[in-house]
Amino acid sequence: MKKIFFFLMFLGTLVSCKLTDQNAEEAVTETNQTVKDSSVVNDKDEHGCLASAGYVWSKINKECIKAFTGIPLNPISNPDSEDESLSAYVLFSEDGNQAEVFLPNDTQSIVLTRSAEGKPWIFQDWQLVPWKGFVLKKGNENKFAGDGMMGKKVTGSDTEQQ
Known part of the structure; x- marks a missing residue:
């Protein structure tokens, strides 16, 4: 009687392990199939820069910035x-x-070159003129201007001026 009981216990353990292994294999197969079926968004450019994170390729620095x-x-x-x-x-x-x-709204940058210090940087009909900061012109039309300082500008102050 004891031998039959141990044999049944051994057989039950063996069968349950086999079922557990099959379930694990099926789960792995399902996971692999899901990964294959999922569309992965790849928004890297030809240089590997991650556009969704705001990175673009710098021709001057030769890196994503x-x-x-x-x-x-x-x-x-x-x-x-x-x-x-x-x-x-x-x-x-x-x-x-x-x-x-x-x-x-442009995906490619433009590189302008200057001939000497104090002269504008030029590329085709674009000019970057150092004047009260910088003025970017296309042909004879001023397109963009800035004071030459990096970063976001703070226009107000929380302290009183006297």
């Missing part, structure tokens, strides 16, 4: 706008002879 960390230039048509997505941003090379401009 956040373009809005450069010097902001506000649109001439709406200079007091606080909408940062309407601004152009400028980054300079270490020697200052190249300026990379990130225009709003």
